[in-house]
Amino acid sequence: MHISDVIRSGKEGSEYSIRGWIYRTRSSGSIVFSVIRDQTGIMQCTVKKSDVPAAEFDAAGKALIESSVECTGILKKDERAPGGFELRATGFRVVAFADPFPITANQSEAFLLDNRHLWIRSREQTAVMKIKETLLQGAREWFSESGFFEVTPPILTTNACEGGTTLFSLKYFGEDAYLSQSAQMYLEATAFSLEKVFAVTPSFRAEKSRTPRHLTEYWHMEAEEAWVDNEGNMKIQEDLISAIASAIAGRRKDELELLGRKAEELKVIEPPFERLTYSKAIEILNGKGKELAWGDDLGTDEERLLTEDYLKPVFVTSYPKTLKAFYMKDNEEDPRTYKCADMLAPEGFGEIIGGSERETDYSKLVRRLEEQKIPMEPYRWYLDLRKFGSVPHSGFGMGVERVLRWICRLEHIRDATPFPRTPSRIYP
Numbered sequence: 001m002h003i004s005d006v007i008r009s010g011k012e013g014s015e016y017s018i019r020g021w022i023y024r025t026r027s028s029g030s031i032v033f034s035v036i037r038d039q040t041g042i043m044q045c046t047v048k049k050s051d052v053p054a055a056e057f058d059a060a061g062k063a064l065i066e067s068s069v070e071c072t073g074i075l076k077k078d079e080r081a082p083g084g085f086e087l088r089a090t091g092f093r094v095v096a097f098a099d100p101f102p103i104t105a106n107q108s109e110a111f112l113l114d115n116r117h118l119w120i121r122s123r124e125q126t127a128v129m130k131i132k133e134t135l136l137q138g139a140r141e142w143f144s145e146s147g148f149f150e151v152t153p154p155i156l157t158t159n160a161c162e163g164g165t166t167l168f169s170l171k172y173f174g175e176d177a178y179l180s181q182s183a184q185m186y187l188e189a190t191a192f193s194l195e196k197v198f199a200v201t202p203s204f205r206a207e208k209s210r211t212p213r214h215l216t217e218y219w220h221m222e223a224e225e226a227w228v229d230n231e232g233n234m235k236i237q238e239d240l241i242s243a244i245a246s247a248i249a250g251r252r253k254d255e256l257e258l259l260g261r262k263a264e265e266l267k268v269i270e271p272p273f274e275r276l277t278y279s280k281a282i283e284i285l286n287g288k289g290k291e292l293a294w295g296d297d298l299g300t301d302e303e304r305l306l307t308e309d310y311l312k313p314v315f316v317t318s319y320p321k322t323l324k325a326f327y328m329k330d331n332e333e334d335p336r337t338y339k340c341a342d343m344l345a346p347e348g349f350g351e352i353i354g355g356s357e358r359e360t361d362y363s364k365l366v367r368r369l370e371e372q373k374i375p376m377e378p379y380r381w382y383l384d385l386r387k388f389g390s391v392p393h394s395g396f397g398m399g400v401e402r403v404l405r406w407i408c409r410l411e412h413i414r415d416a417t418p419f420p421r422t423p424s425r426i427y428p
């Protein structure tokens with residue numbers, strides 16, 4: 001049985017078998033205390049020389065941390081044991097003896113990253129991976145209830161969606177190709193079939209930025225909606241984020257607590273989220289002593305300043321055209337800007353979603369590509385979408401690890417993914 005099931009439903013005096021990895025072990029003469037870890041928790045097994053076959057007692061004494069084991073024993077209450085119960089072993093089998101485990105207390109971040117394949121067994125990493133699963137699951141449930149279809153866009157592509165400077169390029173049988181930065185264009189195409197679509201794919205950004213919120217490979221949850229404008233797009237995003245927060249608060253209380261986050265803090269994440277224009281954001285930042293001019297980009301520091309006092313995410317709308325991609329829709333209310341919005345996470349975490357209404361005017365798109373000297377050929381198919389029954393449509397992309405970093409209150413985004421990819425790391 002899993003350890004949590006034994007603790008929850010086990011009867012004192014009955015016999016159970018658990019299996020997992022040795023979390024801690026110590027022996028004193030004729031008794032071995034072996035704390036076993038499985039995916040649900042930890043439990044102490046007390047192995048007495050008099051209660052198990054001699055070879056098994058011997059093995060229990062020799063097995064080092066992270067050896068894989070099976071223990072059968074009688075359940076006993078023990079206030080001192082983690083979880084309040086222990087197993088008094090009647091059998092103890094070592095499945096595989098471990099070498100001395102390299103990870104011990106107080107090791108450097110670099111050492112832990114080099115040994116990531118082993119470090120992900122830690123309780124913190126396990127908690128983050130479980131919360132990530134709930135994030136993805138909760139989001140998929142929300143999308144499904146809200147009439148979205150999950151689709152499967154390609155990763156190998158000839159299109160730059162978010163500009164040429166952060167592309168990983170490769171040769172595709174002699175032709176120039178890239179790893180996808182965003183599924184957006186393919187989602188736009190699919191939305192003219194299924195109307196409401198979403199996808200969860202890896203996205204790649206060759207960004208040299210060494211910040212606590214940039215990965216070169218991250219999981220991107222993107223949606224595209226036909227017949228929806230920028231305001232409708234924001235409504236969908238705040239509903240989605242609230243559903244994710246609520247799923248995690250409801251199902252992952254213990255894991256959140258282990259990471260120093262109270263589930264209650266996520267329960268306040270409910271629509272509506274405040275909307276600020278970019279112009280207003282600049283004003284606020286100027287008021288906080290940041291010297292910024294209209295047209296300057298908001299970096300990590302600016303977004304931290306802007307969101308440090310918020311408890312819920314906030315939208316920043318109507319960014320200057322010079323800061324955003326060519327496919328966004330003109331904003332008639334302020335022609336210097338697009339009809340777009342970024343969602344920033346509270347408590348200083350910053351951008352978690354980028355979204356916009358899409359330009360539907362064929363000639364405007366062609367003009368922008370020309371102005372920005374972007375070669376037209378790879379975009380023929382994308383431009384085609386404006387020639388065959390285009391409709392108002394909008395969409396967004398959410399960085400899964402960015403959201404997870406905020407929800408788990410992680411210092412660095414690399415801890416939101418088991419095998420982080422950053423400019424200086426591709427091993428293990």
Ligand code: NSS
Pocket residue numbers: 161162181182183184205207213214215216218220222223351352353354355356395396397398399400401402
């Ligand atoms: O560049 S974005 O702001 N927008 C797009 O890619 C759109 N084409 C998405 C769309 O409309 N379908 O990236 C979207 C989000 C952004 O808000 C972050 O949360 C995340 O993707 N993102 C990243 N996460 C981790 N590391 C890096 N380097 C990164 N870049 C973006």
